Amino acid sequence: MIAINNLTFEIGARALYDEANWHIKPGDKTGLIGANGTGKTTLLKLIVGDYKPTSGSISMAKDIKIGYLNQDLLSYVSDKSILHVAMEAFERQNQLHSEIERLLEKLEKDYSDDIILKLSDKQTEFEALDGYNIEYRAHEILAGLGFSDSDQKRTLSEFSGGWRMRVMLARILLQAPDILLLDEPTNHLDLPSIKWLESYLQAFEGAIVIVSHDRYFLDRVVDSIVESKRGKLIQYSGNYSFYLEEKALREEIQGNQYKNQQAKIKQEERLIERFRAKASKAKMVQSRIKALERMEKVDDVDDYNPTVNFRFKFSKQSGRHVVMLENVSKSYPGIPILERADAIIEKGDKIALIGANGKGKSTLLRIVAGADGDFTGKCETGHNVTQTFFAQHQLEALHLDNEILRELQAFAPKHSETELRSILGCFLFTGDDVFKKIRVLSGGEKSRVALAKALTADANFLVLDEPTNHLDIQSVNILIQALRQFEGTFILVSHDRYLLDNVANKIWFIEDRKIKEYPGTYQEYEAWQAKRPQKIDTQKAAEPPKPAKEEPLKKDDNKERQAKKLHKELEGIEQRITEKEHAIKEIEVAMAEERIYSDSQKLGEISRQYESLKKELRVVQEQWEKLASEIMMLEEG
Template sequence: MISINDLTFLIGSRALYDEADWHIKPGERIGLIGANGTGKSTLLKIIVGEYAPSSGSISMAKDLKIGYLNQDLLSYDSHHSILHVAMEAFERQNQLHDEIEELLKTIETDYSEEVLNKLSDKQQEFEALDGYNIEYRANEILAGLGFSTADQHRPLNTFSGGWRMRVMLAKILLQTPDILLLDEPTNHMDLPSIKWLETYLMGFEGAIVIVSHDRYFLDKVVNKIVESRKGKLTPYAGNYSFYLEEKALRGEIQKGEFKNQQAKIKQEERLIERFRAKASKAKMAQSRMKALDKMERVEDVDDDNPTVNFKFKFSKPSGRHVIKVEDATKSYPNVDILENAEGLIEKGDKIALIGANGKGKSTLLRIIAGAEGFEGKVETGHNVTTTFFAQHQLESLHLGNTILEELQAFAPKHTDTELRGILGCFLFTGDDVFKKIRVLSGGEKSRVALAKSLTTDSNFLILDEPTNHLDIQSVNILIQALQQYEGTFISVSHDRYFLDNVANKIWFIEDKDIKEYPGTYAEYEEWNSKRPPAAPTTIPVKAQKEVKPKVAEEKPANQQSQLKKLNEQLQKREKEISDLETQVKEIETELADDQVYGNPAKLAEANKKYQGAKQELDKAQKVWEDLAAEIMEIEG
């Protein structure tokens, strides 16, 4: 289908690709992965002919139809409806439609056989190209990508960049190409749209090449991984999870080969050193030296998964209640976001705020951060210190600073060694820390801004799309950092792997209220899959008619009474869990004490106390989960 042979691509004196090979076969669904800066997007542009290789060749069939989605399409603008823009994919059908319309007008005055034959030929071709169904197909794909029927008749230029990107994706999918090249297709999508796209691509009959940092998306969609690394392209015959296992296995084999070769080299070097001074053995030593020079060296395995080796600390822990939202009401022109909404964030909560675009997730984060006006009240708890990370904060980085200077100015209490350790965790090593902010890519700036956020003395973090512009390696680092973070945070993200590994509570906005699920993202997904589907919504726009607020359905009096009792029991259990957690921590400290650790009798007694406290804590947490599930069942 597409054959890449001995591809070399130079940027200045640096070889982004160095005699790389890759063959894309029909029907393959490939995930093209690699760290930021390894040339993934560049490679797609080389394939479509936007860039010319420095040397090597790319061959493909002349009639191969390529559908290419890239971030540059965000700049496309049109006053036509998005349905019209999507249907531009049907170039020949649209041309035939216009010609048929003209012939129908002509036939009103000209009944000649020539005109009738032309009309018949055009109609037959139009029917053969399924022209009568193109609007239905466009409707179907746009609906899958989150557009309501009303939205489809709005002009493209009334939509934000993220929604425009979806329209361009719809147009590409409607062209039914032989191969799809998708550069970060989920970047501007909410979770429902990502799931729809997964299903669509799994049924797509052509070949697909996807550049993405979304591990779950890659696992669902692709059946092959190609890694761009050190100028080469290395294939793995499976999805992303298979790639991780296979790469680890190959790494172990390579480590063994490297170790054995190094031992052999040292042995040879010792022999050469011993015999080179002896005249009778000098020839043999010279021969061994030549053989050693010609030996093809096995490279040592680089660690592609650095670990976060420091703890994020803050001087003051917060009180039990971190944030309390009361009677929050927020609306934009003709769009109601919240109405008398309530929410409580408690110490130790790791909250994922999820939902479709346009539901008000980022608005709620700004309300909590005090950066958005609204009606109602947000009460910040005792000793709560907050840091708010959002993409716009990348603009507040000082372009003239080096990376290290940026952190020094922001976190003066940290030593340079500590700051360099933190930057190392975010993949800025060695002289990288002296790079000016102005020369960094979007992903690198995101990493600097995240490093700044995590060096603060804050015990409460508000994170709006922290995984945007991060590659898989950087997302893993952020996950490790947040897993070690002992404070409280709330985060908006569409990266399910990220959410699944950091969140212990899920928030979502529904019926203009803040709803909570007390569990992980995977548990929420299972629970949510059993709920009846929500009614479709329309994307907010000023020109829409005013949406009248729905009247909340009253709960029966006996349910209200039952809910009250259950909530009281839940609060008692929360206090009990908090006390038991403190007790467990105290015993852990006791177990680490040398006087206890070195005394078998004291150690046995402390261990017994620890096991008992842990069992009590597990029981209390199980009761709390059962109560929470019962409350959610009643609330519906």
């Protein structure tokens, strides 16, 4: 499908890739991983032709269709609706639709066999390409990515960068390419949308290459891993968890080979040095020197898993109650977020605030942090609480002309240079890296600096909004270690499930405009949530049981009544299907009559009615299938 052979790509004097090889076969689902700066995004750009190799080749099958999601798509702007933008994926269908419309207009004035034949050909091709269903398919993909029906009518320019990226992802998925190249596809998604995308990609029949820092996402989607390391592409069968096991085994073998070879080299060097001055041994010495020069050296194992050895300290302990929320109400025009909500954050809580985008997570976080005062009710901070708030806008607050070390010294003057260098080392800034100017750093590097600042603050309460954005897997692991060592209290919003699993001891979620709490880990919350009956927002949700005393869920008392109601709706849809099928048959009969096909104007009008009815019939049939599935699930459950 795609063959990368002896690929070399140089940036200045540095070879990012040095005779790297990789063959992507049809149906492969691969995670492309590696430390920052190893060229993952560059490789995707080489595959699509944005960059040219210094040497080597990238060859691919003829007429291969590539869908490429990259962060550059954020610059795409349009005043058309997001549904229209997503449907731009159907290039040929849209072209045929326009041509059919033009032919129907011509038919009103110029009735001829040539036009009728062309119209018939276009309509046949349009139907073969499932043209009548493209709007439904676009709607379905956008809904899966979190867009409501009303959202889909809004223009692309109304949305923030993250939501625009979702539209670009929808458009790429609708293209049904032979291979998907996805560069950090989960960066702008919430948890429900990530789970939907996982299911979609699991069923996708083409090949997939994913660059992602979300190890759970990789585990659920890919069946192989390719690691970009030291200019080479190293392949592993299996998902990310298998890669970790296999890599550990390979590194153990490599480490032993390195030690054995080093011992042999030292032994040979001692022997050479011992007999170098003896003329009778000159031939033997030269032979061993040449043998050493020819020896293929085994590299030592790189330590790509730095550990956090910095003690995060604060000068005073907080009281028992860190934050108390009482009767808090918050809304935006037409959008209620919280209504007389109560909650308490206690000392030592490690809270993950989760849920779909638009449910008020960041709003609640700002209220807790004191960054949003436009609400009713009380939000009180407890005794001796000192807090720091990390959000993506903190990146903009970095002083661009400061060196990294100077940025931290100005923020945390009580820490010594040694301590600050230690924490910067934990965040992968070592040696002279600490003297880099902030302005030359990448987005991920700036995120690491901002996180380092947050964790050096003299604060016993951390408020963190999406701290893993722009971080690679290494950096996420570092953040996990730091938060697990932090002895204070924190609340965070994140869509990284591995992070949540490893740091949270309580889960908060907003339901029915109330703050609900699950007293356990994220994994326990997920298991509990899977057993809950599905609820709509207006229903009062049951309080989550404690993990140790989990009770069986009650069956829906109104099950029979709901089934009757759904059956009645199904009968109404069946009646509509019958009516539309009858109307279509009547039109087909009419189109065969001489009085119709001999009158171009009438034929044009009736052809439009015919196409419209067929489209309406497909939509109603889809509604019937969806409702029938709901009835089946209800009756079987």
